[in-house]
Amino acid sequence: MRRPATLLLAATLLLPAATVAACSGGSSTPSPSNSSATGSPSSSPTTSAQDEAALAAVKVSGDLGSAPKVTFDTPFAVSTTVARMDTKGSGDPIAKGAMVQVDYAVFSGDDGSKVGSTWDTGKPDVLPLGSLNPAFEPLVSTLVGAPMGSRVVLGIPGAPATESQAAQPSSVMVLEVDKVVPTRATGTPVTPPAGLPTVTLDSSGQPSITVPSDATKPTDLVTQTLIKGDGAEVKSGDTLTVQYSGWLWDGTQFDSSWTRGTPFQTQIGVGQVVKGWDQGLVGQTVGSQVLLVIPPSLGYGDQEQGSIPAGSTLIFVVDILAAH
Structure with missing residues (x-):
């Protein structure tokens, strides 16, 4: 079983995966200074000013490379995905289509509780920027060209209840890019x-x-x-x-x-x-x-x-x- 935070990342950010035959049963950057940047949210054309304001109100503190402290008023809700740069790193620019290792924490918009965190598990995850669900273009456009080591805040809309799953609230994700992952074997x-x-x-x-x-x-x-x-x-x-x-x-x-x-x-x-x-x-x-x-x-x-x-x-x- 995947840990909850990884499951959320895979389920919400990645494109739906084809059935992989390997699965049992048919089935898992110039160097600007390291400065704080509470810039404007990166959003899709349909993102409302209300969504942008909700994300701008999320407060993140703590040094890059360590688990951040995240606070926001609840309930937090956005109608579409919205992202903003929180703190710029000091590495090389992140290339379009790169596959990157990331640490992140996810918080429920209902009560601000932590849903999961790779900082807690000590196990970062891998995010292929060229294969994200199109709904997460705001995240991609915020990361591409940004310096490696940057920290981004993401607002993710909730989902209505289905026959197999209860309704999901909006959530806040704080994500930090650790390094680029090669796309082929090297050795x-x-x-x-x-x-x-x-x-x-x-x-x-x-x-x-x-x-x-x-x-x-x-x-x-x-x-x-x-x-x-x-x-x-x-x-x-x-x-x-x-x-x-x-x-x-x-x-x-x-x-x-x-x-x-x-x-x-x-x-x-x-x-x-x-x-x-x-x-x-x-x-x-x-x-x-x-x-x-x-x-x-x-x-x-x-x-x-x-x-x-x-x-x-x-x-x-x-x-x-x-x-x-």
């Missing part, structure tokens, strides 16, 4: 042994494969590092941010985060993905690219899974971009 190339599917990368890092005609389907999991990253070791329970593509043994591609245009996030080692991922990725290092050849027993077994026939041997190339 030392490793020469794989003969007989495995051959992986070729295009200029962006997107992989394609060729399965040798004399190759034999393995009965056990094959885990082959293709690029050895120098980041932290992946531990069971970590939330991974990855780029991946998956193929059947005959070379037919059935899924790819590259073609969807956004990295995939999942918790690893706890049954959120097929066993071949859990067994093959735990113990790898951040920055690595890993080839996984997964026998049916560690994939979907004798169950058909969308375009994946029953009894399929699966091939994945996974770039491990971040773990937290």
Whole structure:
């Protein structure tokens, strides 16, 4: 299970994710001075002056790099997403489409209580700015071009009740950008042994494969590092941010985060993905690219899974971009 703050970030900011075949059951900058900037909110054309005033009244204090103190009058409510720069960092400008590591805290507009905080868990999250729900363009436009290390305040509208979920109040999010996350594996190339599917990368890092005609389907999991990253070791329970593509043994591609245009996030080692991922990725290092050849027993077994026939041997190339 994801922690509450991460769940809110994924559910509200990211575009709806396609079903990822790796999931079990079909299913996770010039350097200006570090100065305070209570600038005007960045908003969409439909944002009202009332929404902007509500966000401007949110008070944030504390040093960058540590959990902020946030106060506001309740109930807090906005009708559309609105964002403002709170404090500028001192790093390089954040590029359009960048993937960034962030810390954030979320507060209920009903009573100001904290919903969740990565500062509390000690586990920052990863936000792909090129893959956010269009409703969060105010956040993107506030961050793009801003110096790394900046802190932004975001007002998020509530949601009405549905058959499966109670009504959600508006919320306040304070978000700080820690660093840029690479969009592809980075590290030392490793020469794989003969007989495995051959992986070729295009200029962006997107992989394609060729399965040798004399190759034999393995009965056990094959885990082959293709690029050895120098980041932290992946531990069971970590939330991974990855780029991946998956193929059947005959070379037919059935899924790819590259073609969807956004990295995939999942918790690893706890049954959120097929066993071949859990067994093959735990113990790898951040920055690595890993080839996984997964026998049916560690994939979907004798169950058909969308375009994946029953009894399929699966091939994945996974770039491990971040773990937290």
